[in-house]
Amino acid sequence: MFGYLDKNSFTTIPNLSTFKQLQFLSISHNNISTLDIRWDVTPQLKFLNLSMNKLSTFPLNSLDNLTTLQTLDLSHNHLTNIVGLSSSFPALKYLNAGYNMIERLIATVDKQRNQAFPNLHILELNNNNITIIDMYLTRFKALQKIGIVIQSLDVSYALIFS
Numbered sequence: 001m002f003g004y005l006d007k008n009s010f011t012t013i014p015n016l017s018t019f020k021q022l023q024f025l026s027i028s029h030n031n032i033s034t035l036d037i038r039w040d041v042t043p044q045l046k047f048l049n050l051s052m053n054k055l056s057t058f059p060l061n062s063l064d065n066l067t068t069l070q071t072l073d074l075s076h077n078h079l080t081n082i083v084g085l086s087s088s089f090p091a092l093k094y095l096n097a098g099y100n101m102i103e104r105l106i107a108t109v110d111k112q113r114n115q116a117f118p119n120l121h122i123l124e125l126n127n128n129n130i131t132i133i134d135m136y137l138t139r140f141k142a143l144q145k146i147g148i149v150i151q152s153l154d155v156s157y158a159l160i161f162s
Contacts, residue, residue, distance in 0.1 A: 006030070017041040028052045028073070040065040049073040051096070056080065060089075067091060075099050075124070094122045098147065102128040118142060 002024040005014070010030040015037075016022060022042045026049040033054040039045070045066050050058075055077040063069065071094045074082075079100035095117075102125065117140055125148040 003027075013037045020044070023047065025049070035059070035062060039063050042066070043068070045069055046091075047071045051075045051077070053077050058082065063089070070094065072096070081105070089120075090118055092117055093119050093142075094124075095120060096122075096124040098124045098126040098128065100128050102130055104132040105130065121145065123147070 001019060001021045003019065003022055003026070005025070005027040007029040010027065010032055013027060013032060013035065019042060021044055023044050024047040025042070025045060028049050028051040030053050032050065033056065035055070035058065039062060043065060046068050048069060048071065051073045055074065056079065058074055058079055060082065066089065068091050069089055070091050072092060073096045075096045076099045079097060079102055081102055081104045082097055105125070119142050120140055121142055121144045123143060123146045125146070130148065
């Protein structure tokens with residue numbers, strides 16, 4: 001099942017509880033500033049496009065129940081950080097958080113698997129204000145491409161190369 005809710009001037013995400021089979025949701029080009037929704041009502045979601053909204057925070061742990069999510073697009077919002085990057089998304093292959101105001105990336109690692117995002121192939125972070133990366137980049141085992149342009153960067157080397 002597909003849901004196209006683009007360009008509707010939504011300020012919140014509508015109730016999706018009747019769409020349990022929803023696999024594709026695009027809700028871009030709206031005025032959504034907060035995610036006040038229970039994502040567990042859409043357990044089969046594979047594609048989520050929240051680009052071109054007004055999100056300033058995005059608690060990734062709010063998506064913990066979306067274990068089938070493969071594509072997440074958060075580009076062109078007002079995000080200043082992404083906290084909670086972890087292996088909570090075992091199927092995630094593509095994460096786009098480009099064109100935001102992200103200054104800091106913080107990732108945690110699944111201690112049992114010794115890796116983060118086991119299937120993440122592409123991580124897009126272009127056109128942000130990233131100055132701090134505090135991640136175990138070497139633990140992103142499937143990562144094939146990372147798109148990032150940085151001008152001044154403080155990387156926690158002890159974490160990356162440990």
